[in-house]
Amino acid sequence: MPPLPKRKTSHARQGERRSHLEAKTSAMVPCPQCHEMRLPHRACPSCGYYRGKKVVETTAESK
Numbered sequence: 813m814p815p816l817p818k819r820k821t822s823h824a825r826q827g828e829r830r831s832h833l834e835a836k837t838s839a840m841v842p843c844p845q846c847h848e849m850r851l852p853h854r855a856c857p858s859c860g861y862y863r864g865k866k867v868v869e870t871t872a873e874s875k
């Protein structure tokens with residue numbers, strides 16, 4: 813006999829197991845330059861600005 817589980821995991825058991833897997837929303841702050849939400853203490857991914865200066869070149873600029 814191959815080592816296989818005897819019973820299929822029920823949907824209820826599957827849900828119980830996944831009860832700890834909820835993705836938590838990380839803290840986001842609005843960018844003062846373009847008002848997109850971004851991570852704090854990081855350059856803005858949409859406009860590339862950090863502390864009022866352009867620090868990263870962004871490919872698609874939405875202005």
Ligand SMILES: [Zn+2]
Nearest residue numbers: 843846856859
């Ligand atoms: Zn921005």
